[in-house]
Amino acid sequence: MDTRHRVxxxxxxILTVVLLTGSSYAIPAFSRQYGTSCSxxxxxFPKLNDFGKAFKDAGFKFPKDDETFIKVPPVMLGAxxxxxxxxxxxxxxxxxxLPPISLRxxxxxxxxxxxxxxxxxxxxxxxxxxxxxxTDFQPGLFSIFTGGNFGSDIAFWVDDDISVSGANxxxxxxDAYLRFVNVGRFLKMPTDSLTLKVGQFELDLPFxxxxxxxxxxxxxxxxxxxxxxxPAYPQQFVSNSFTLAGPGxxxxxxxxxxxxxxxxxxxxxxxxxxGSPPTNYPNVPSGTGGNSGGVGFFSDSNFKDLYGRLAYRFxxxxxxxxxxxVQAAGATGPRDHTYxxxxxxxxxxxxxxxxxxxxxxxxxATVLTAREPFYRLGGDFDFNYRSLDIYGLYMYGHxxxxxxxxxAGLTGPTGFISGxxxxxxxxxxxxxxxxxxxxxxILRWDRVGSTADQLNGFLAGSSGAPSTxxxxxxSSVRNRFTPGVQFLIHANIKASFEYxxxxxxxxxxxxxxxxxxxxxxxxxxxxxxxxxx
Amino acid sequence: MKRSxxxxxxxxTAFVTSQAGTISGKVSGVAGESAVYVDTxxxxxFPAPSQQPVIDQKGLMFAPHIVVVQQGTTVExxxxxxxxxxxxxxxxxxxxxxxxxxxTWPKGEKRPFKFDNPGAVPLLCNVHPEMSGYVVVAPTPYSxxxxxxxxxxxxxxxxxxxxxxxxHEGAKNQSKPVTVAGDSKADFTLSK
Numbered sequence: 001m002d003t004r005h006r007v008x009x010x011x012x013x014i015l016t017v018v019l020l021t022g023s024s025y026a027i028p029a030f031s032r033q034y035g036t037s038c039s040x041x042x043x044x045f046p047k048l049n050d051f052g053k054a055f056k057d058a059g060f061k062f063p064k065d066d067e068t069f070i071k072v073p074p075v076m077l078g079a080x081x082x083x084x085x086x087x088x089x090x091x092x093x094x095x096x097x098l099p100p101i102s103l104r105x106x107x108x109x110x111x112x113x114x115x116x117x118x119x120x121x122x123x124x125x126x127x128x129x130x131x132x133x134x135t136d137f138q139p140g141l142f143s144i145f146t147g148g149n150f151g152s153d154i155a156f157w158v159d160d161d162i163s164v165s166g167a168n169x170x171x172x173x174x175d176a177y178l179r180f181v182n183v184g185r186f187l188k189m190p191t192d193s194l195t196l197k198v199g200q201f202e203l204d205l206p207f208x209x210x211x212x213x214x215x216x217x218x219x220x221x222x223x224x225x226x227x228x229x230x231p232a233y234p235q236q237f238v239s240n241s242f243t244l245a246g247p248g249x250x251x252x253x254x255x256x257x258x259x260x261x262x263x264x265x266x267x268x269x270x271x272x273x274x275g276s277p278p279t280n281y282p283n284v285p286s287g288t289g290g291n292s293g294g295v296g297f298f299s300d301s302n303f304k305d306l307y308g309r310l311a312y313r314f315x316x317x318x319x320x321x322x323x324x325x326v327q328a329a330g331a332t333g334p335r336d337h338t339y340x341x342x343x344x345x346x347x348x349x350x351x352x353x354x355x356x357x358x359x360x361x362x363x364x365a366t367v368l369t370a371r372e373p374f375y376r377l378g379g380d381f382d383f384n385y386r387s388l389d390i391y392g393l394y395m396y397g398h399x400x401x402x403x404x405x406x407x408a409g410l411t412g413p414t415g416f417i418s419g420x421x422x423x424x425x426x427x428x429x430x431x432x433x434x435x436x437x438x439x440x441x442i443l444r445w446d447r448v449g450s451t452a453d454q455l456n457g458f459l460a461g462s463s464g465a466p467s468t469x470x471x472x473x474x475s476s477v478r479n480r481f482t483p484g485v486q487f488l489i490h491a492n493i494k495a496s497f498e499y500x501x502x503x504x505x506x507x508x509x510x511x512x513x514x515x516x517x518x519x520x521x522x523x524x525x526x527x528x529x530x531x532x533x
Numbered sequence: 534m535k536r537s538x539x540x541x542x543x544x545x546t547a548f549v550t551s552q553a554g555t556i557s558g559k560v561s562g563v564a565g566e567s568a569v570y571v572d573t574x575x576x577x578x579f580p581a582p583s584q585q586p587v588i589d590q591k592g593l594m595f596a597p598h599i600v601v602v603q604q605g606t607t608v609e610x611x612x613x614x615x616x617x618x619x620x621x622x623x624x625x626x627x628x629x630x631x632x633x634x635x636x637t638w639p640k641g642e643k644r645p646f647k648f649d650n651p652g653a654v655p656l657l658c659n660v661h662p663e664m665s666g667y668v669v670v671a672p673t674p675y676s677x678x679x680x681x682x683x684x685x686x687x688x689x690x691x692x693x694x695x696x697x698x699x700x701h702e703g704a705k706n707q708s709k710p711v712t713v714a715g716d717s718k719a720d721f722t723l724s725k
Binding site for chain 2: 034035036037039040051062063064065068069071325326327329330331332333334491
């Protein structure tokens, strides 16, 4: 990859970081339906308060007596008494009385540090290289999102980015699912101990990225595991583009509550470690036709990823009765609990690598398939006391490295042998302090350790693509410090600011480890303005 | 005969002076309900009423939205919602020293508060900022709430000269002198 591409990628990365902010949502549709403010459910939207968590857990409705709060009556799709006739009639449901549509737009202004064009140092003198501007105005996402409850505790959600960075139809489907809340009641299980979600959705991560409120995403969530280039074979054989922030397509079983007590989730989702849907299936019949909207396949292997999460939230109020309420009763009104959440999560998959090779006889050409098991494992905590919320997450990523075995005298492999696994680790710690109900300060530390990323940086610009968004990390550990502040102008309009102190990078002379410039940080300051309605 | 005449005059005088009139009229320039009340009457005090009106918190709203009470009235605040609320006000009649927080209480329970100071009390909930209600504390028992078209009628007002004030949320109060002699009229035009 030449320097121009790398610089373009740097710029694209910064832009992506900004845009991925991204998929943050508050739900005006619910405000309209219930005649209530965003702040009923949100602290500095889209960050949920305890009531918002209970509202979501309950299937986008009030946890108790929901019908008494709805200001726009739902449309009945069958009289309630029809239930008595089932199975001889369609079970009655409802749809929201107003189309539950909400829209969102955000925009950014970014200042990038003076060393932003350092990668041009790789170009021969006089060569016109890429140019990253000092300052830039950027349109962000224009998104539509819709959610609600169809009755019978069946919740729905769909969100889609209509345009990204000013380009129409350049967005994509975010989450889109049906959620069958408390289906455990049919099995006489305890209330809310079993809920089923089907569709495309963000995994039940300890801290959401899809509905995050920071301008920049968590680095560890976007960390792919690309192994170091294998000198004996002209490519990395660990090339796993899976990131935890990506959407999963499949089913999820979950139970418990986000506002107190236990919480678990088990998901079975499509595996796609190549990073893009497979397209080479012209003769393969699809299960869906054009009328159904889609004919694509999204898995790139038969195996399904397995994801599990278990957490427990200890509400620490002195009053025992208050601990089990959705919100704690403070002297001056209800507020979020003082709580400590401890959790763990685990994802297991198999990264499929296919390559041309030979049968053991060494003459018959064939396709060799390696299935490299990988997992992501970690723990998390979240401590909240009044206006202060401190939380963090650790992740360890491990990919088995199966290397092609090329016998002497052959031009291609006949099988595979085990190599050193590719691993990474890291996480983040963030502190949010609500100075006023309309002003929140944020301080975050992101850390990712990946020796492979550093090794690949040595080769950046000579052979092989840079393997990390930081292109040439100066060390195997990348630290990023991000102070920020967010202001609610109104409950649905937010101004945000972040300053990102990025990890050190270095620019090498192509094909060497000779540094062309001193290690530097491409820091950015980003201001965002967004509104939902 | 002379004695009877004097007695008749006294009875007539007593009848006339104790006769209650009405003040009626219309509040215009604003939409929705307004409060109209007879302002402080110099040298006159009124016993606190025994009735305790109730303001409910139901469906994320204060109901009724506006209550007009006499100074010294105890109002009971009920929570009929299954969600927690918090009732507070930052001032009474614009006096921020009279702000008060009633706190939070469970569904079905009431919490009383005696309003000893006249003026409008803007009720708020710090959990649901869209919730809005008003207690208008009148210094006299002579008050009324208009209907939605602005019409009002204050009954049983003794004949005399008073200052009558009209209040509407978000609008400037308007006061005017009114002489009550039987049925009297007083119209107000408020502006925001």
